[in-house]
Amino acid sequence: MTQNATAYHHGDLRAALLAEAAAMIDEGGTSSVTMREIGRRLGVSRSAAYRHFADKSALLVAVAAAGFDRLRERLEAVGAGDPDAGIERLPRVGRAYVRFALENPGHYRLMYGKEAITREDHPELRDVANGLFDELVSIVRSYQESGTIKRQDPHLQAYVAWGAVHGLASLLIEGQILTAVDVDGLIRQTTATLLDGMRARR
Amino acid sequence: MTQNATAYHHGDLRAALLAEAAAMIDEGGTSSVTMREIGRRLGVSRSAAYRHFADKSALLVAVAAAGFDRLRERLEAVGAGDPDAGIERLPRVGRAYVRFALENPGHYRLMYGKEAITREDHPELRDVANGLFDELVSIVRSYQESGTIKRQDPHLQAYVAWGAVHGLASLLIEGQILTAVDVDGLIRQTTATLLDGMRARR
DNA sequence: CGAGCTTGTTGACGCCGTCAACTTACTCCG
DNA sequence: CGGAGTAAGTTGACGGCGTCAACAAGCTCG
Secondary structure, eight states, X not given: OXXXXXXXXXXXXXXXXXXXXXXXXXXXXXXXXXXXXXXXXHTSOTXXXXXXXXXXXXXXXXXXXXXXXXXXXXXXXXXXXOTTOGGGXXXXXXXXXXXXXXXXXXXXXXXXXXXXXOGGGOHHHHHHHHHHHHHHHHHHHXXXXXXSBOOSOHHHHHHHHHHHHXXXXXXXXXXXSOTTSOHHHHHHHHHHHHXXXXXXXX | OOSOSSOSSSSOHHHHHHXXXXXXXXXXXXXXXXXXXXXXXXXXXXXXXXXTOSSHHHHHXXXXXXXXXXXXXXXXXXXXXXXXXXXXXXXXXXXXHHHXXXXXXXXXXXXXXSSSOOGGGXXXXXXXXXXXXXXXXXHHHHHHHTXXXXXXXXXXXXXXXXXXXXXXXXXXXXXXXXXXXXHHHHHHHHHHHHXXXXXXXX
């Protein structure tokens, strides 16, 4: 057995490394994550992590992958997978998406940026991210089928929707939006404008 | 005179530093920028830059500031400042905005991210960025006055529009959108959806 | 021409990621 | 049950980084 809960010396260093890196990422951004500092915090030597990850990038990739899993769970919990959720489905998913980003800013940046991670080298990440996008495309399709929105290229529409939500999350995370602004209202306004712009008019 | 074109030893090291840093940023991302490497490229010692910038962060701030100036020029050239530009004004500005981001990805990330630069410490940056946003708000206001779009809080509407365009630029820059996708079409679809979602209906 | 400021260089420090060589601790087979 | 083998963790070392202090060179201007 390789990574059960009661491993050799430390307990389960691999999981501890992932957790600590994730915590540091959301505390001080990706740049604050340091192999040596992680070691210090876990009471372990600087290069201990190299028994579990090939290099720092591999550790970050694993953290990003965990982030995608968490995001997927969140979106599923909120009805992304339920075709019968009606008109409220897109706004709900959008809200959950932005919330996730706000709660895990470092994670989110890591997942959807390419500064720290070169995504091309990690098809696993690409795949899980694409899976989430496909979910969005299928939501768009079901809106089209129920006649709610215009019948255009679902991929284009999905990109537009994703872009709007991602942009909002991104602006909020990067501190570009005045803190006085009501975040929930902004999310609502975004999804409403989006839906209205895509809506089929008779 | 402090920074004329024919300065002491180098010529105009300050300007050369800015240009080289900007070039490196768009070549290999912010993380590829290194005080020592800039020195090497300019045939100057590693710490020469410290005569012109307090530290690396200050250099990056200056590069970002130059980027904001360039972006502002672009947007003005395309009609951001012209109140008589009609319904095409927002789409044109949106397109120019995304184009700028695509042509200067490293710059754009630097300007609107907080990983490399802590914006709070640099009110100058904050101000110029706010100036651009105010320009957008005034565009929104003029749309409202001409009865084209709903009369809602102009700031909210501006944030939604900015979010959509920034999100699109961001997704493109970070390589999240399949390269097969027609970028111009995507920009058009985004601005059209946006405008349609904000449009006043009689 | 020479004092004094500006500009650039060098040496040093403590960080960082990472590799190789080593030690420790566990497993498992005979 | 004891020893071999392997997995996990440590230490030393290397080169790269940002940055500071001490120094040198070069220009300006009285």
